[in-house]
Amino acid sequence: MEEEQKKQILKTYFGYDTFRPGQEEIIDQILSGRDVLAVMPTGAGKSLCYQIPALLMPGTAVIVSPLISLMMDQVKALNEAGVHAAYINSSLTESQTARALELAKAGRYKLIYVAPERLETPRFLDFACHAHLSMITVDEAHCISQWGQDFRPSYVRISSFIRQLPVRPVVSAFTATATEKVREDILSSLGLVRPYETVTGFDRPNLYFEVQKGGSKKERIRRYLAEHSSQSGIVYCATRKGVDELYLYLENAGFSVSRYHAGMSPEARKASQEDFIYDRGRVIIATNAFGMGIDKSNVRFVLHYNMPQSMEHYYQEAGRAGRDGEPAECILFYSPQDTMIGRLLLESKEVEQDYTEEERRMIREQDMERLRKMEGYCTTTGCLRSYILRYFGEQAEDGCGSCGNCLAEIEQMDVSEAAADVVRCVRDCGQRFGQSMIAGTLLGENTGRIRDRSMDKSPSYGKQSKLGKARMQDVIRAMVERGYLRQTKDKYMLLKLTERSEELLEEGAESFIISYKKEEKAEEGKGKS
Ligand code: ADP
């Protein structure tokens, strides 16, 4: 019976025939009276998971949501589908609020959307304590956690609101942010009772993932655009300056591209955005300010000129590709410089005034940890798809067989000599430099930076000139990962020796082996699939 009802509602109110992975289970759990914590990525279809139970249960569901525009959209869509729903937020006048609550109290609505700040106002409490509430749903539930990226103090008071209710309704929480810590915070802050927890919908089988390293990124992007000349795509850069530079470069190279960042006038931004949406501009170069609320289904590729600050950012941005379910590509162009840019951006990020010194320190540490995980994605030789899925807490097979790394040939190389040379170089220069100076010295690069610091006079200069830049970077990174070197945690990221460094210089030391991706192979393999 219930089975039929769910499907019926899916069809009549939302116009769909089948549920997406995970939706039905969540709906069933809520209907059985169990609390739920569901982690689903943006666009996976969270709303249905609480809207359908809300329609099936007697009484009114209260949906807590942080974004006024989102509430308005949803209520509008529900009303158009013939569902009684309303919202209470700061966009309403006093008398509109009073009227809505009056109707709510009379049981008029199946769903009522509310901003968290409104919950504990006397009028809302009065309604909530006298109405028959079917469920409390907390949307964007990560806002509850200080470890989330959008902490909202008003979210912390949701639990106090729930405690004031005469009868505790089912509580369901939804978010796209899945880190362990954030999930724990949601569970404990909301006081969820024996909840059904699920992480679902993260896999996007039609997306191809790849990380490319080395070479000129501008040139690689130029080539990519030339090879995909009929397709629509987004190129993300970390900074406004980066957008402007790449934009000019590509324009000079004869491409018709548009750009988007927060430093442009609202009119210019709007024009760029519309050109892109209506297929007048095929490619847009943008900062992460672009894309919120943009619903363009035929984006065939999302390129990243720089590494984003977290996997959350990356997946959200890359996930704008292939919304229509057709194959699409997500390629990240990585260089170790990106980690540096990432750290600089984090250091200059403004932290809200009302945090204590200790809280700021911990927030910064969390940010750094996210950056490290992002770097891990860029440098792993393992399956990229399973890296993503595991990061978000979803089960994943070991190799997807279809990402850049799975298709690439992984090679191994004994770099014991090079590793020993790195130790000597770091030691001889007094541990004063970061990886690019050390690598540059060993490679024998002839640059002003190296000459200014007289590194061209160092005994290490040019000793590994045959290794090549990409492998040199792999060696240093592997040394840091394995504890043979340490990188300072400040923005300078200086390389320091550790107690293990000496081991690499010892006679008869174990071989130092690195594995790396044979880049050309990925290109070939991709063409075949
Ligand atoms: P989220 O809140 O997770 O970001 P939404 O609830 O806004 O995602 O849903 C994203 C889109 O997917 C919406 O257009 C929605 O109508 C659609 N959608 C949700 N569930 C289904 C389904 N079972 N079948 C087809 N489309 C669906």
Ligand code: ZN
């Ligand atoms: Zn893979």
